[in-house]
Amino acid sequence: GAKALGRGAWCFYTEEMTQSARDRLTLESRLRLALAHGHMVLHYQPQIDIATGRIVGAEALVRWNDPEEGLIAPGRFIPVAEVSGIIGPLGEWIIGEACRQGQRWREEGLPALTVAVNVSPRQFQLTDLVGCTASALQETGFPAAMLELEITESALAEREDEARQTMRRLRDLGLRLAVDDFGTGYSSLAQLKRFPIDVLKIDQGFIRDIPHSADDMAISAAIIAMGHSMGLKVLAEGVETAEQLAFLRERGCDSFQGYHCSRPVPAAAFAALVRAQQAG
């Protein structure tokens, strides 16, 4: 770094530091503090089986509950966590907390629910994801078969052999793997076949304009058919209307998430949704 270049270089570096680099540093240290002080929280969005209409799973989505700013969306801090390396400890906390919550719901007598956890590309490539997941399962007692990890296409595109090996080792723990935001990357059918995947999540960008975009309807239908022909389950993200759901049902899509059912909500509210469904 600049330090190795001597005193002058160090000063030069400081003076030339851009506003955005300074902002990032501030955000970085605030993120570390937030994690240490327990200001991170997971919200959960229902995943619904289209055939039965039942809630069968929960996607865990992280929020930063800042005492001054309130809830901060992951889009504002996950990218910084990724480049700064905070994604290591943050990702570890997220997997641990999701498994703890999943196990709590079991102990509270809720029907079987899978818990899906997002894994960012760097977390997948650079941290001990297998070891961290194995410890979380062991420490919480949450069954591996109820855990799903969501990985994006971009994480699979780089260093393919290593990616495939990591996925095999995760699968060997007994959990399921989903490809998140499917259709936005560059994976081909042939490429996908080489990875041990269980679920395709159709990106919400393809769902948004249904039923007005013939292209998006064709793409979504093709992803469902392709996924099924490969023995995968297919989930549609970002379903907001009854029309979108009707289209997906007609095409045989397995499950969905979206505001049509519920926004992501705190754990207690999620449990209440499941109980209300059980009752009625």
Ligand code: C2E
């Ligand atoms: P994602 O995993 O694809 O999550 C879906 C995003 O779409 C969530 O935004 C969710 O709140 C939102 N969403 C759900 N239903 C609808 C809908 O019907 N309409 C619309 N317009 N949006 C909907 P959120 O929570 O802000 O998360 C954004 C992204 O941040 C996630 O995309 C994921 O890539 C990342 N992320 C969230 N939580 C985590 C986490 O715990 N770890 C990591 N590594 N990344 C996370």
Ligand code: MG
């Ligand atoms: Mg996701």
Ligand code: MG
């Ligand atoms: Mg997604």
Ligand code: MG
């Ligand atoms: Mg996304």
